Amino acid sequence: MVTPVFKVKEAFYTLQGEGARAGRASVFIRFSKCNLWNGKESGRKAAVCQFCDTDITGTDGENGGVYSQAELLNLALRLWPNTQHGSPYVVFTGGEPALQLTESLVDDFQQHRFECAVESNGTLPLPKNLDWVCISPKGKSDVIIKQCHELKLVYPQVDLSPDDINDIQADYYYLSPMADYGVENSGMIIRENMQSATQYCLDHPQWRMSLQTHKLLGIN
Numbered sequence: 001m002v003t004p005v006f007k008v009k010e011a012f013y014t015l016q017g018e019g020a021r022a023g024r025a026s027v028f029i030r031f032s033k034c035n036l037w038n039g040k041e042s043g044r045k046a047a048v049c050q051f052c053d054t055d056i057t058g059t060d061g062e063n064g065g066v067y068s069q070a071e072l073l074n075l076a077l078r079l080w081p082n083t084q085h086g087s088p089y090v091v092f093t094g095g096e097p098a099l100q101l102t103e104s105l106v107d108d109f110q111q112h113r114f115e116c117a118v119e120s121n122g123t124l125p126l127p128k129n130l131d132w133v134c135i136s137p138k139g140k141s142d143v144i145i146k147q148c149h150e151l152k153l154v155y156p157q158v159d160l161s162p163d164d165i166n167d168i169q170a171d172y173y174y175l176s177p178m179a180d181y182g183v184e185n186s187g188m189i190i191r192e193n194m195q196s197a198t199q200y201c202l203d204h205p206q207w208r209m210s211l212q213t214h215k216l217l218g219i220n
């Protein structure tokens with residue numbers, strides 16, 4: 001049997017910035033690679049997801065590397081503070097974590113008291129034993145996960161409106177105003193996106209606003 005290895009771009013301890021669990025202390029494990037963009041600027045225009053603001057290639061970030069399952073668990077245990085207070089919490093993100101995440105890895109973390117969350121674009125199967133599933137659909141991608149705890153939509157998207165995903169059942173629905181990725185007049189565009197997201201939430205109260213509080217706090 002081949003021992004699985006995990007390509008991790010970065011891993012760090014921080015406060016969850018967005019969504020229903022914003023403000024919660026978390027170990028973030030960012031897996032390398034995504035199925036909706038190759039991570040290169042030259043590939044952005046042809047990508048299904050064209051507005052990614054994250055470096056998702058390689059293993060060269062903070063605590064990045066190629067890990068065995070046991071090594072990745074040990075890294076998370078080292079990052080979590082040495083205290084009996086508060087439940088250990090890990091967020092598997094990316095890139096697209098479904099490309100690498102396994103039920104066995106989730107199980108191993110849970111055996112060590114970690115509550116396991118994922119942030120995924122929803123286009124690939126996910127391990128069934130996750131504790132919290134946040135799906136963030138992108139562009140014209142084919143979302144196959146139709147039930148989740150949290151649905152988070154970057155808004156507005158040219159190819160995707162909230163109406164296009166009303167077949168996805170979630171406990172919480174969040175709009176996240178589209179940020180810039182280095183375009184001209186980005187400040188003005190972000191303000192416009194915030195205003196349109198605000199108006200959408202006011203008109204459709206099922207949706208709540210999610211801001212990137214980690215950026216306001218100046219943390220990862």
Ligand code: SF4
Pocket residue numbers: 034035036037049050051052053054056094095096121138
């Ligand atoms: S789906 Fe997520 S990780 Fe993949 S390119 Fe889009 S924003 Fe980046």
